[in-house]
Amino acid sequence: MFPRYPVPMDSDSPPQDLVADVFARDCTSRAAFEDVTSKWASLVLLALGEGAIRFNALRRRVEGVSEKMLAQTLQTLERDGMVLREVVTAIPPRVEYELTPLGVRVSGQLQGLAELLEASVPQVQTARQAYADR
Amino acid sequence: MFPRYPVPMDSDSPPQDLVADVFARDCTSRAAFEDVTSKWASLVLLALGEGAIRFNALRRRVEGVSEKMLAQTLQTLERDGMVLREVVTAIPPRVEYELTPLGVRVSGQLQGLAELLEASVPQVQTARQAYADR
Numbered sequence: 001m002f003p004r005y006p007v008p009m010d011s012d013s014p015p016q017d018l019v020a021d022v023f024a025r026d027c028t029s030r031a032a033f034e035d036v037t038s039k040w041a042s043l044v045l046l047a048l049g050e051g052a053i054r055f056n057a058l059r060r061r062v063e064g065v066s067e068k069m070l071a072q073t074l075q076t077l078e079r080d081g082m083v084l085r086e087v088v089t090a091i092p093p094r095v096e097y098e099l100t101p102l103g104v105r106v107s108g109q110l111q112g113l114a115e116l117l118e119a120s121v122p123q124v125q126t127a128r129q130a131y132a133d134r
Numbered sequence: 135m136f137p138r139y140p141v142p143m144d145s146d147s148p149p150q151d152l153v154a155d156v157f158a159r160d161c162t163s164r165a166a167f168e169d170v171t172s173k174w175a176s177l178v179l180l181a182l183g184e185g186a187i188r189f190n191a192l193r194r195r196v197e198g199v200s201e202k203m204l205a206q207t208l209q210t211l212e213r214d215g216m217v218l219r220e221v222v223t224a225i226p227p228r229v230e231y232e233l234t235p236l237g238v239r240v241s242g243q244l245q246g247l248a249e250l251l252e253a254s255v256p257q258v259q260t261a262r263q264a265y266a267d268r
Contacts, residue, residue, distance in 0.1 A: 020252035023177065025197040028259055029252040036251070037171040043157065063159040081261025102257055109247040116243055117170070118154035118163040123236055125162055127215025 035080050040065050040073045042110050045099070048083065049107035052098035082106055169214050174199050174207045176244050179233070182217065183241035186232035216240055 082103035211217040216237035
């Protein structure tokens with residue numbers, strides 16, 4: 001059994017003995033892990049790691065994302081406390097999205113993953129060829 | 135424009151000037167990035183980071199995954215050169231799954247992400263509460 005978050009409301013004991021576990025189906029860390037690795041979220045977090053950006057610019061950066069999916073993804077990440085939606089006072093006013101401190105850390109982790117995969121393209125292509133040939 | 139992998143078959147120039155880019159829709163690194171961050175793949179890679187494991191044990195470890203989705207996920211990761219399917223000579227013979235060297239590196243990156251999110255559960259819960267309250 002894996003200990004679970006959140007702590008049950010009727011629990012008398014302090015939560016120190018509970019450990020978050022992404023493998024546990026009911027753990028908040030599992031949900032957050034799924035949120036940040038979902039279809040578009042990881043690319044959105046990577047893109048936001050480059051700085052605050054407007055919706056349409058973000059949509060161009062994350063090639064292939066639909067308006068609906070981008071809006072939905074930003075909402076999920078905002079809800080998890082990783083993205084801030086900010087109204088910039090200007091004429092005309094504009095809306096920008098940026099990372100929270102937690103979002104910066106998550107984006108940094110994903111950056112490491114992205115760089116590893118970008119550097120591993122030849123290996124992945126070789127593996128795919130071998131798989132197709134067998 | 136982002137340069138693309140793979141190199142076009144009719145290209146005369148060597149690929150040194152091409153840079154892989156996970157944001158580019160046609161780049162192999164984008165496909166690999168999506169493969170390893172897909173719904174179950176990231177948890178499977180994390181679990182395999184703990185060592186070689188049989189299908190049913192893996193299925194128990196990754197709570198909630200169906201037999202079909204686990205089989206499909208393992209196949210995708212095998213094709214990308216991150217997972218090895220190994221028949222262990224024993225009586226009766228058994229099949230185990232383990233990471234390739236590339237898979238170990240990818241799993242390590244995901245481990246960093248998982249640990250960050252496990253450590254960030256209180257922050258995520260606070261953010262969700264604030265989002266629900268507004």
